[in-house]
Amino acid sequence: MEIHKILIILFITTYLAIIVLGLIFINYVLNIKLSLIDVITSFFNPLASIDSLPPVMFLVNDVIGLHILLRGYEVLHGYVWELITSIFVHANLAHLITNVVALLIVNYLVVGSIGPIPLRLYLLVFFISGIAANIATTFVMPYTTSLGASSCIFGLLAYVAITSIRVGGGYSLLLLLLTIFVISSLPIIGTPNILAHAVGVVVGLLIGLIVRRGKSVK
Numbered sequence: 191m192e193i194h195k196i197l198i199i200l201f202i203t204t205y206l207a208i209i210v211l212g213l214i215f216i217n218y219v220l221n222i223k224l225s226l227i228d229v230i231t232s233f234f235n236p237l238a239s240i241d242s243l244p245p246v247m248f249l250v251n252d253v254i255g256l257h258i259l260l261r262g263y264e265v266l267h268g269y270v271w272e273l274i275t276s277i278f279v280h281a282n283l284a285h286l287i288t289n290v291v292a293l294l295i296v297n298y299l300v301v302g303s304i305g306p307i308p309l310r311l312y313l314l315v316f317f318i319s320g321i322a323a324n325i326a327t328t329f330v331m332p333y334t335t336s337l338g339a340s341s342c343i344f345g346l347l348a349y350v351a352i353t354s355i356r357v358g359g360g361y362s363l364l365l366l367l368l369t370i371f372v373i374s375s376l377p378i379i380g381t382p383n384i385l386a387h388a389v390g391v392v393v394g395l396l397i398g399l400i401v402r403r404g405k406s407v408k
Contacts (some may be wrong), residue, residue, distance in 0.1 A: 192297070193309055193312050193313065194293050194294070194296075194297040197293060197316070197339075198290050198293060198294075200278055201278060201280065201286060201289060201290060201339065202286070202290070204278040204279060204280075205236075205279075205280050205283075205286050206233075208236060208246070208247060208250050208258070208279065209232050209233055209236050209246055211250055211254070212232065212236065212246030212247070212249045212250045212254075213229060213232060213246065215249055215250070215253070215254060216243065216246075216249065220243075222241060222243070224240060224241055225241075228240040228241055232246045233283070234282060234283050235281075235282040235283070236281075236282065237281050237282060238282075247259070247279075247281075256275075257269040257271070257272055257275075258272065258275040258276060258279050259272065259275075259276055259279060259335050259336070259337050260272045260273065260276035260324050260327060260328070260335065260336040260337060261332075261333070261334070261335055261336075262327060262328035262329065262330075262331060262332030262333065262334065263332045263333060265324075265328045266328065266332065272324070273321050273324045273325065273328070274317075274320075274321065276324060276336060276337045276338070277317075277320045277321075277324070277338070277339050277341075277342060278339065279337040279338065280337065280338055280339075281337060281338065285338060289338060289339050289340060289343060292340075292343045293339075293343055293346075296343055296346050296347050296350065299347070299350055299363060299366075300346075300350050303350060303353075303354045303359050303363060304350060304353045304354055304357060304359070307349075311401065312346070314397065315342075315345050315346050315349045315393075315394055315397050316342045316345065316346060317342070318345070318393055318397065319341055319342050319344065319345020319346070319348075319389070319390040319393040319394055320339060320341050320342035320345070320390065322341075322389050322390075322393045323341030323342075323345075323383075323385070323386035323387070323389040323390045323393075324336070324341070324386065326385055326386065326389045327383060327385060327386050330385055331383075331385065334383070336383050336386060338383075340374065340382070340383070340386065340387055340390070341383070341386040341387055341389060341390030342390060343390070344367075344370075344371070344374075344387050344390035344391045344394065345390040345391070345393050345394035345397075346394060347363075347366075347367050347370070347391075347394065348367055348390070348391045348392075348393075348394025348395045348398065349394040349395070349397055349398040350363060350394075350398075351363035351364040351366070351367045351394075351395075351398070352364070352394070352395050352398030352399060353398045356398070356399075367391065371387060371388075371391060374387060375387065
C-alpha cells in the first residue's frame with residue numbers, strides 16, 4: 191500500500207479512536223449518559239463541549255492523560271511524544287477531510303511532476319517538517335494548543351515544488367505552494383498555526399535543495 195494511503199488511514203483511525211475512547215470514558219467511568227445529538231456532535235467536532243463536560247478531545251488528553259495534543263509547556267515538562275502524536279490528531283471532521291484531501295492532492299502532484307518519492311525520503315520530509323514545526327511552536331507559543339498534519343503536508347508540497355524546479359519542471363508548483371499558504375493562513379477552519387505552516391515549507395524546501403533524488407536517499 192502506498193505511504194500516503196497508510197497515513198490517511200492513520201489520520202482517520204486516530205480521529206475515530208479518540209472520540210470512541212472519550213465517549214466510553216464519559217459513559218462508563220463518569221457514568222453520564224449522553225444523548226444521540228451529543229454523540230453525533232462529538233464525531234463531527236470532538237473539541238465541542240457536550241453536556242456541560244469538557245470536549246471529548248480534552249477529556250482524552252487531560253483527564254485520561256494521554257497528552258496527544260501539542261502544548262509547548264507540556265513538551266518542556268517531559269511530554270515530548272506530543273511532538274509526534276499531535277501530527278495525527280485533528281480538531282474536527284472538516285479539519286480531517288481537509289488534510290486527507292490535501293495529502294491526496296500532494297501525492298497526485300508528486301507523481302505527475304517528479305515521480306514517486308522513495309519511502310524513506312517521503313517519511314523524512316513528512317516527519318522532519320512536522321516535528322520541526324512543532325518544536326518551533328513549543329518555544330514560540332508554549333501555551334498554544336496545536337494539532338494536525340498541515341505542516342507535514344506543506345513540507346511535502348514544498349519539497350515537490352523545489353524538486354520540480356531543479357529537474358526543469360518550472361515554477362508552477364512553487365506558485366501553487368505560495369497560494370495555498372496564503373489561503374491556509376486565513377481563519378476559515380479554526381485558527382491556523384501560521385508559524386508551523388511556515389516552518390514546514392522551509393524544511394521541505396531545504397530538504398529539496400540538499401537531497402539528490404536517487405543518490406542521497408534510496
